[in-house]
Amino acid sequence: MMTVMLQKADLFQGDLILVSAAHPLLYPATELTPAAEQFSEVLLHVRAQHALSGLLGVLNCGSAIVPVSAYRSHAEQIQLYRDCLLERGPLYTGQFVALPGCSEHQTGLAIDLGENGPKLDYIAPSFPDIGPCRNFRQLAPQFGFIRRYEASKEALTGIADEPWHFRYVGCPHSEIMEQEGMCLEEYLQWLRNFSQDRPLCRNGTQIFFVPYRPGWSLQLPEDAEYTVSGNNIDGCIVTLWEAVP
Ligand SMILES: [Zn+2]
Structure with a gap:
């Protein structure tokens, strides 16, 4: 990790x-x-x-x-x-x-x-x-x-x-929002349901929400391909691409 x-x-x-x-x-x-x-x-x-x-x-x-x-x-x-x-x-x-x-x-x-x-x-x-x-x-x-x-x-x-x-907003988020019929406000709210232990798995990615706390950090697999975006409210969304075997 x-x-x-x-x-x-x-x-x-x-x-x-x-x-x-x-x-x-x-x-x-x-x-x-x-x-x-x-x-x-x-x-x-x-x-x-x-x-x-x-x-x-x-x-x-x-x-x-x-x-x-x-x-x-x-x-x-x-x-x-x-x-x-x-x-x-x-x-x-x-x-x-x-x-x-x-x-x-x-x-x-x-x-x-x-x-x-x-x-x-x-x-x-x-x-x-x-x-x-x-x-x-x-x-x-x-x-x-x-x-x-x-x-x-x-x-x-x-x-x-x-x-x-x-x-x-980047892929796969745009595609998921389209599939779910959600606007950005709804999507960000929905993502709060997903944590690193129970992520949203879609389009070859794992997506999860991390609430802000001082000194926050992530533990990710070594060499993971990922992006982090804030929600401009109270946390960030991590998008982790599943490793291709
Ligand atoms: Zn405009």
Whole structure:
């Protein structure tokens, strides 16, 4: 076995962090890179970018789908929030624009995509349930992305239906959430049922929750392939790939 020491900071970082009005982002995004060629101003975390380019490569839909907005700095989110309040009013803003510090866009793990056309709305781009957009949505979980805000989950997420907004959480989490019909809030809550002794076993991985305590650490098999992500609330999720014999 090997010991993996964790820091308190690990609680607030990783692909599975929940960022919402109740759970603001603590650390600024890192490892940002252009989302796609010819969109050098639209930045994503490097893992999300790799997944996106893999997905778009398989779709092979040319420029039918374009990145509209991905990473936003805190200052940019403030500006966007103010502009939206002035131009579209408080009701619309409350439904579609997260408070500064509480936007997934500040993590670098979220991207708004739009159907390419002459009039792309920056806040609510068109992403219809037909053609390449539909195909993108269907393939997204295989590449680590989830459709983050759906009408049926509005009471849980606090955000209205946003068919254009995708969040990178990584595989196999995206696939399990799709299979179980869970949004991120529900999934993180459900994972609390699984400990290292009784993990969730899916897609060749063991997944379990570790509650935060000062000086926390993990005991994992020697040379284990694993990832650790905080939930941005009170613990971390460990994903352990089963060794291939
Ligand atoms: Zn968005």
